[in-house]
Amino acid sequence: MLVPDTYAANCPTRLVLDRIADKWAVLVLALLAQGPLRFNALRRRIEGVSQKMLSQTLKGLERDGLVRRTAFPTVPVTVEYAITPLGATLAERVELLRDWAEQHIAAVQAAQARYDQAA
Amino acid sequence: MLVPDTYAANCPTRLVLDRIADKWAVLVLALLAQGPLRFNALRRRIEGVSQKMLSQTLKGLERDGLVRRTAFPTVPVTVEYAITPLGATLAERVELLRDWAEQHIAAVQAAQARYDQAA
DNA sequence: CCGGAGTGGTATCCAATGGAAACCAGATGC
DNA sequence: GCATCTGGTTTCCATTGGATACCACTCCGG
Structure with missing residues (x-):
């Protein structure tokens, strides 16, 4: 495998x-x-997220170096989550997906309606 | 809600x-x-995908108008999947994510190693 | 002084989801 | 005649996700 293959299961990407x-x-x-x-x-x-999933998700993002967790020894304890420079570069790309969603949501919903009609 | 809120559960995006x-x-x-x-x-x-999930995924992509399914009445039947113009615009954005992954995978893995070390 | 609420979570249980494998019909290759 | 190819569906089980309860601690209102 000379060229990295994203579709291989062991590919880091x-x-x-x-x-x-x-x-x-x-x-x-x-x-x-x-x-x-x-x-x-x-x-x-974030409407609909459970505490468990939010906690789990944040832990994962922190592990990947995309988010930084800071706990302040106040009472009660205050925990702040901030994006890292690395995370910001990814967020940029993700923002493009959100833009796509907003632009093309109507087309997708029309396609769904057509598909469901045929069925 | 004057401004569409992606974070609301009912938002179409x-x-x-x-x-x-x-x-x-x-x-x-x-x-x-x-x-x-x-x-x-x-x-x-696509290494690791099961027939069930591939079939399910393709059905979903077809429903959303991102992929077109064409069956040829050969024997055995031949089914071809092709991307639609709408799907192509999304694939463009997705490609940017793949690029990000390739560029920053090393940084992510380093962060993971650091995190796991600390734990 | 006694709840109730807010802090950031963890523990537990159950429903839904994902993956592995078997099975399908029909024809072709050996 | 048996395996293999086509594109799936069905069945079963492990993992996951979501809902809920609970934790320790403190502040605030009554």
Whole structure:
């Protein structure tokens, strides 16, 4: 395999794909790109996310170096999540997907209606 | 809600996000962007995909108008999947994510190693 | 002084999802 | 005659995701 093959299971880019192919991670990244937020602030902004998934998602993003977690020893403890420079470069690309969604959502919904009609 | 809010559960862009947040769909789209392929050709190119998931994924992409399915009445039946113009515009954006992955995979893996070391 | 709420999570349970494998019909190759 | 190819569907089981409860701690209102 001289040329890296994204479609091979062992290709490292598949690992990154797994991260992008995580609905909650994408939403968190897009939000943090606009500025740091605390745990419960994120939870309130992202409708439908459970505490478990948010906690899990943030842990994953931190591990990948896309998000930085900072805990302040206040009472009660305050935890702030901020995007890293690396994460910001990814968020840029993700933003392009959001733009695509907004531009083409009508076309997709029309296609779905046509498909369901035929069935 | 005057400004559309991607983070609201009922926002239609969340539907598109769900499609993008599908590992197999992204891989299929990226492959078909290079040219039409038959079912088993896709299966062989995408390492690790099961027949069930490939069939399911293709059905979804067809429903969304991103992929066109054509069956030829040969024996045995030949089915060809091709990307649509709409799908091509999305594949473009997805390609940018793949580029990001290739460029920054080393940084991500380094971050993971650091994180796991600390734990 | 006694709830109730807010902090950032973890633990537990159950439904839904994903993957592995078998099976299908029909024809072709050996 | 048996395996193999076509493009799937069906069945079963492991993993995952979501809902809910709970944790320790403190502040605030009554």
